Amino acid sequence: MKRWPWLLPAFALALAACAQEGGPAGRGRQVYLAQCTACHNSDPSKNGPLGPAIKGSSRELLEARVLRGAYPPGYKPKRGTAIMQPMPQLASALDELAAFLK
Numbered sequence: 595m596k597r598w599p600w601l602l603p604a605f606a607l608a609l610a611a612c613a614q615e616g617g618p619a620g621r622g623r624q625v626y627l628a629q630c631t632a633c634h635n636s637d638p639s640k641n642g643p644l645g646p647a648i649k650g651s652s653r654e655l656l657e658a659r660v661l662r663g664a665y666p667p668g669y670k671p672k673r674g675t676a677i678m679q680p681m682p683q684l685a686s687a688l689d690e691l692a693a694f695l696k
């Protein structure tokens with residue numbers, strides 16, 4: 595440690611980053627960044643290049659929109675378009691996505 599005193603803070607930082615990535619919201623963030631940010635903003639509270647801001651989306655809305663390309667009964671969509679294709683393969687990640695977006 596004498597030669598590399600900077601190692602300690604770097605290690606602490608890496609640990610902190612790992613802790614942040616943990617938990618349902620952290621895993622949801624990873625799914626979001628991998629699957630959604632081609633169209634939605636990497637900051638979900640802002641509009642993306644194609645998709646609207648989706649911060650605060652409910653589990654119910656996510657399930658309808660992401661799995662089935664639909665909306666919950668009575669929900670008024672932010673856009674009238676139908677560009678986003680359903681992604682039923684993400685069924686197992688819905689709770690985590692909802693935890694990240696809430």
Ligand code: HEC
Pocket residue numbers: 625626629630631632633634644645646647648651655656659660670671672673674675676677678679681684691
């Ligand atoms: C191909 C681009 C694209 C991808 C990828 C995409 N979306 Fe979308 N999304 C859109 C667009 C565009 C809309 C607006 C409605 C439409 O045209 O389909 C939308 C609408 C939505 C809505 C409804 C917003 C509202 O309140 O009306 C939600 C929720 C949503 N997206 C979540 C997601 C999530 C979560 C992912 C990743 C798992 C994702 N989207 C991936 C383009 C995309």
